Amino acid sequence: MSEVLFFIAGIGAVCGAVGVVMVRNPFYAVLALVFHLLSLAALFLLLQAQFVAAAQVVVYAGAVMVLYVFVVAYVGAAEPPRLRAPVGRGQRAAALLFALALFVELAIAVLGSSLKALDSGGPTVEANFGSPAQIGDLLLTKFLLPFEVASFLLLIAAVGAVVLARRRGGIGEEVEPVAAADYALPPGVGTMREGVGGPSSREPFELGVGGGEPTREGGEGGW
Amino acid sequence: MNVNWYLMVSALVFAIGAAGVLTRRNPLVVLLCLELMLNAANIALIAFARMWGNAEGQIFAIIVMVVAACEVCIGLGLVVAIFRRRLPIDVDEIRELHG
Numbered sequence: 001m002s003e004v005l006f007f008i009a010g011i012g013a014v015c016g017a018v019g020v021v022m023v024r025n026p027f028y029a030v031l032a033l034v035f036h037l038l039s040l041a042a043l044f045l046l047l048q049a050q051f052v053a054a055a056q057v058v059v060y061a062g063a064v065m066v067l068y069v070f071v072v073a074y075v076g077a078a079e080p081p082r083l084r085a086p087v088g089r090g091q092r093a094a095a096l097l098f099a100l101a102l103f104v105e106l107a108i109a110v111l112g113s114s115l116k117a118l119d120s121g122g123p124t125v126e127a128n129f130g131s132p133a134q135i136g137d138l139l140l141t142k143f144l145l146p147f148e149v150a151s152f153l154l155l156i157a158a159v160g161a162v163v164l165a166r167r168r169g170g171i172g173e174e175v176e177p178v179a180a181a182d183y184a185l186p187p188g189v190g191t192m193r194e195g196v197g198g199p200s201s202r203e204p205f206e207l208g209v210g211g212g213e214p215t216r217e218g219g220e221g222g223w
Numbered sequence: 224m225n226v227n228w229y230l231m232v233s234a235l236v237f238a239i240g241a242a243g244v245l246t247r248r249n250p251l252v253v254l255l256c257l258e259l260m261l262n263a264a265n266i267a268l269i270a271f272a273r274m275w276g277n278a279e280g281q282i283f284a285i286i287v288m289v290v291a292a293c294e295v296c297i298g299l300g301l302v303v304a305i306f307r308r309r310l311p312i313d314v315d316e317i318r319e320l321h322g
Contacts, residue, residue, distance in 0.1 A: 006224045010232045017236045017259050021243035026251045033255050036236075040262055047229065047273040049281050052265075052288075059288060064258075064295050071299045072251060075306045092246050099242035106234035110227065115274075118226050123276040134278050135285070143282050150289040157293035164300035167307065 006046055012039035030068045037061040049130040229270035237263035248313050250305070254298045261291045 016036025023029045037060050044053035110118070128134050139147045240259030247253055265284045272280025305312055 002224055006228060010228070013232060014235055014239070017239040020252070020255050020259060021239055021247070026249055026255075029252055029255055033258060036259070037262070040266065043229065043232070043266060044269055046224065047269050049269045049272070049284070052269060052281050052284050055285065055288065059292065064292055067295060067299060068251070068255070071302055075251070075302060075312060095242050095245035098245060099238040102241055103234055103238035106237065107231065110230045110234065117274050118230070120226070120274075121224060122226060122273040125273075125276045129276070130272075130278055130281055135281060138278060138282050139285075142279075146282075146286055150286050153293050154289060157296040161296040161300035164297065165303040165307075 002046055005042065009039045009042035009046065012036070013043065026072050027069070030065060030072060033068075034061050034065050037065070047130075048125060051130055051132045051135045226270050226274045229266055233263045233266040233270065235263075236260075236266070248315055250298070250302050250312060250314050250317075253314055254295060254302075257294065257298075258291060261287055261294075 013036050016032050016034075016039060019032030020029045020036065023032055037056060041053040041056040041061070044050075044056060237260050240256045240263060243256030243259065244253055247256060265287055268280045268284045268287065272278060272284075302312065305317060310317060
């Protein structure tokens with residue numbers, strides 16, 4: 001049974017990886033990666049890493065991939081035609097050759113090692129191996145320092161992403177001032193407020209669209 | 224299943240990811256291929272953890288996932304910043320990242 005599951009999940013993982021590399025549209029590449037990650041979670045379950053498998057599905061296939069999809073949708077999935085110019089044929093051949101050499105080297109390193117335990121399925125472990133209880137116990141006792149460092153790393157990454165992606169006026173990039181009147185709709189355009197007999201949307205306290213002061217999102221465009 | 228098989232899957236996925244990093248030019252896809260390589264390392268870590276019957280390798284895999292999330296965060300922030308400045312989204316064109 002575990003053999004069958006292993007081969008299904010392993011072939012799924014490899015096919016997903018090939019899909020990420022081969023598919024032209026980045027959106028489909030993200031979907032292929034989600035498939036790959038779900039297959040990997042099945043492999044983790046076969047290796048009795050329940051907590052890591054659950055974290056893989058929830059954090060990776062859930063949250064991180066949603067972030068990818070957001071950015072792909074923001075940047076635009078269709079590659080501009082200039083990007084479709086093929087990577088040089090020599091470069092592609094060299095890359096494939098390099099990847100093949102890397103695989104052969106890794107296979108030799110794994111199969112040629114003198115670790116006898118590689119040919120076994122590992123020792124029998126107790127039932128709570130890889131359970132959240134055991135992982136949490138290890139994270140908060142023996143690996144407390146790496147845990148804290150990882151949390152700091154996440155904090156720094158979050159701050160860094162905000163700093164990198166924020167809107168700023170660079171050289172030659174004039175940010176046009178946006179007047180409040182640009183946001184106000186002309187009267188009688190059928191807003192919800194007018195529909196219920198309220199004053200027209202020239203009022204400063206319009207629902208949603210007609211705010212009195214220009215908000216930051218107003219000038220973004222592209223969303 | 225023998226641990227060997229898991230390591231073979233790991234090596235295969237790692238090689239595919241490396242080929243993707245070398246051939247693709249869209250930074251989004253390059254980041255996805257980096258994810259592939261990190262995940263290949265994760266399979267190897269968890270396979271070895273199972274081989275020794277020791278859960279410390281799983282802790283290592285979780286830390287790798289955290290680092291991968293940070294890398295995605297920064298990488299996607301860079302992509303958004305490049306897009307905002309209307310620079311070409313092509314890793315060959317943005318060799319100079321200053322400014």
